[in-house]
């Protein structure tokens with residue numbers, strides 16, 4: 001087996017392990033959500049119609065950076081969107097898309113700010129996620145969704161898909177998962193606090209966090 005195949009195999013094991021953990025913690029129900037890792041110019045992505053809780057690392061799909069199937073199982077219907085994210089952010093190596101309950105709830109609200117779907121309630125949210133734009137609704141797998149996501153990803157690594165869920169692209173798969181989990185926790189906090197006056201972080205506090213992130 002070549003070194004490339006060895007790396008694909010190792011990434012597939014990480015994807016299956018992470019999928020099981022995400023599913024066990026109730027972060028995406030049923031057969032929703034999809035995960036991927038970029039290895040050189042190939043992407044290992046979860047197959048369509050399979051629960052993240054029961055992924056077989058030997059049956060994941062391999063696609064190219066144009067989103068075309070190369071070998072393995074039938075790719076997620078969002079594979080083209082994953083490929084679009086890697087094109088938009090060439091240094092990225094992991095993508096996580098989830099239907100986490102509270103994040104989906106926020107994505108369905110009529111009155112959210114499309115430029116920033118969740119307020120900066122905590123430092124952790126600001127450090128992991130930053131500003132979270134809302135991508136307008138397109139049906140799952142619609143090529144127009146990939147176009148919208150690719151455009152947004154040039155400025156933001158995390159976004160909320162209207163009436164759908166979260167999607168994060170990051171330097172590695174586990175960092176993408178951390179950010180997706182943080183979106184869910186912040187959405188839950190925000191819904192808990194909705195009837196109360198809140199005190200999001202102030203601009204000076206956000207600037208200080210941005211400086212620490214760069215340090």
Ligand SMILES: O=C(O)[C@@H](O)C(=O)COP(=O)(O)O
Nearest residue numbers: 032033034048049076077140
């Ligand atoms: O919402 C959808 O249908 C997809 O975005 C999804 O989450 C699961 O689709 P597959 O990855 O094709 O199973």
Ligand SMILES: [Zn+2]
Nearest residue numbers: 032033140165
């Ligand atoms: Zn989905």
